[in-house]
Structures are given as structure tokens and as C-alpha cells.
Amino acid sequence: MSRYKGVLMGKLSQTKVSVLDQFEARSDNWSFGEFERALEAAMGSRYGNYQTAKMTIKDADSEGKWPITVKRYVLTNYKAMGSSPGELIEVCRRLISSMSDEERAEWGIEPKA
Numbered sequence: 001m002s003r004y005k006g007v008l009m010g011k012l013s014q015t016k017v018s019v020l021d022q023f024e025a026r027s028d029n030w031s032f033g034e035f036e037r038a039l040e041a042a043m044g045s046r047y048g049n050y051q052t053a054k055m056t057i058k059d060a061d062s063e064g065k066w067p068i069t070v071k072r073y074v075l076t077n078y079k080a081m082g083s084s085p086g087e088l089i090e091v092c093r094r095l096i097s098s099m100s101d102e103e104r105a106e107w108g109i110e111p112k113a
Helices: 013-025 032-043 050-063 069-083 086-096 103-106
Strands: 002-003 006-010
Touching: 013 032, 013 050, 013 069, 032 050, 032 069, 050 069, 050 086, 069 086, 069 103
Parallel strands: none
Antiparallel strands: 002 006
């Protein structure tokens, strides 16, 4: 956390918050790649890349905000890659462990043992 003109600020810039807000409001079946491209478009390719996207999702989860965006980013990434990126392993484990068997089936994840 840092202070700017007397206001306590988190790790997320206004640009990142704007993209998170945009995706939180979406009702379509977007994927992690779309989020990454939107962040790149908003921040420029020098700063808005897949690494920035992963850390943005991790920070959003840490703040306890944008739960739909965090979940969809993590699970679409998991489904496409077959595993979670190292930065998001704990978030992914927590999300999957809280899912019902029905929800796991919708995402193509093995049911609970």
C-alpha cells in the first residue's frame, strides 16, 4: 500500500481497476486471453502483458474484489493449459476446492474424491 495525497492506495492502478470492472460486468464466456489482451490495450504492450495480467488477478483476489473476474480468469487458464500458473496456484486450489461436483463438471474438472 502506498499513500498518494493523503489517500491510502492499493497495488492496483486505475487502469487495472477499469479493466477488472469491465470484465466483472460481462456476462459472456470470455477467457483469460481476452482479459490479457484488454489489459494490454489499456496499458500498452510494454506494461500490459500476461505477467501483468496474472499479477493483476492475484492482487484482485488479495483485495477480495472482482470475484467473477478472478474465478473466470483462473479457471479458463486452468482449463486451457491443464494447470495453473505458479503465481495463481493457491487461488486456483481454493477456487476448485470450493466448487460443487456439478460446477467442476461444467469446467471439465475431476469431481471431489
